[in-house]
Amino acid sequence: MKIKPSNTNDLSDKEFNPYEYAAIYARTSIKAENNSISNQIYDCKLKLDDENIKLYNVYQDKISGKKIHFNQRPGFKQLLSDMEADMFKTLIVSRRDRLSRREDDSVRLKRLFKKSNVRVIYVNEFELNNSSQDYISNFIDNMMIAIGSLEPDKISEKTAAGRKYIREKGLYSSGRKCPYGYTKSKKHVYIKHEDQAPIVRKIFNLYLKVNSKEYNNKNYKMKNLLEEINKLDSTKKFVHNTIYSIIDRPLYANLMLKDP
Incomplete structure (x- = not known):
C-alpha cells in the first residue's frame, strides 16, 4: 500500500x-x-x-x-x-x-x-x-x-512439536471448533459426539459401497451417499469435500498425530 x-x-x-x-x-x-x-x-x-x-x-x-x-x-x-x-x-x-x-x-x-x-x-x-x-x-x-x-523456523518447530505431543495424549488441539463427530471434555480430551459419531460411521460404511465392485454394478455413487447422509443431520450440509475430509483425516482412524 x-x-x-x-x-x-x-x-x-x-x-x-x-x-x-x-x-x-x-x-x-x-x-x-x-x-x-x-x-x-x-x-x-x-x-x-x-x-x-x-x-x-x-x-x-x-x-x-x-x-x-x-x-x-x-x-x-x-x-x-x-x-x-x-x-x-x-x-x-x-x-x-x-x-x-x-x-x-x-x-x-x-x-x-x-x-x-x-x-x-x-x-x-x-x-x-x-x-x-x-x-x-x-x-x-x-x-x-x-x-x-x-x-520463524524455531517457532514452527516448537509449534509442530507441541501439536504432536497433545495429539499423542488425545487432547483437543483443533482450535475453537471440534471436528465433526467429536466433542471435548472439561479436560480437553476428545470424546465421541452422541448424535454425530453414528453418522461418521455411516459415512465410512457408505463410502465402501462407492468403491466396491459389487455396489458399483448397481451404480451406487457419491451423490447417493450424500443423499442418505444429508437426511440424517439437518444441522449440517454435507458436500463432496466434507466427505473426503472425513475419510482422509487420521483423526477418524483414532490417529492423533499431526495430519499429513
Whole structure:
C-alpha cells in the first residue's frame, strides 16, 4: 500500500534532494497489538523526527516475510520502484526482520540498498545501526541476518512439536471448533459426539459401497451417499469435500498425530 508524500510541494521543486527524504516500511503477518502496522509506523515517525529528515512515503504489507519474497510484496515492490527512481536515500523500519525473514532475501536487499546508496535505520534499540562497510561490520551484519532467519523456523518447530505431543495424549488441539463427530471434555480430551459419531460411521460404511465392485454394478455413487447422509443431520450440509475430509483425516482412524 502506498501513502501520498507528506509534502508534495517539495517534490515539485527543481532542486529536490533525495538525501533529505526518508521512506518508512512496516510489515506484519499476524494480529499482534504490540507489533501492529500502526505501532511500527508511529515508532518510525518518531525516529524520522530525531533524524531531522522529511517523510517521502510510507509503505506497508500484511504478508509473511518468510514465505513471500520481498519483490513479491505489493508495498515493498512500490518502495523498490521509488528507491530506483532516487526519491529517497534513507529507509526507516522498526526491526530488521520487517524487511525479510529469509537469509537469501536479506543478502539481496543489502546489495540493493548499497547499490542505491540508501541508508537503513532500525528503530529497535537492540538492532545494530552501522553504515560502515568494513569487513567486521559486514560480518556482524551477516550474522544478525542469519540469526533473524532462524527465528520463524524455531517457532514452527516448537509449534509442530507441541501439536504432536497433545495429539499423542488425545487432547483437543483443533482450535475453537471440534471436528465433526467429536466433542471435548472439561479436560480437553476428545470424546465421541452422541448424535454425530453414528453418522461418521455411516459415512465410512457408505463410502465402501462407492468403491466396491459389487455396489458399483448397481451404480451406487457419491451423490447417493450424500443423499442418505444429508437426511440424517439437518444441522449440517454435507458436500463432496466434507466427505473426503472425513475419510482422509487420521483423526477418524483414532490417529492423533499431526495430519499429513
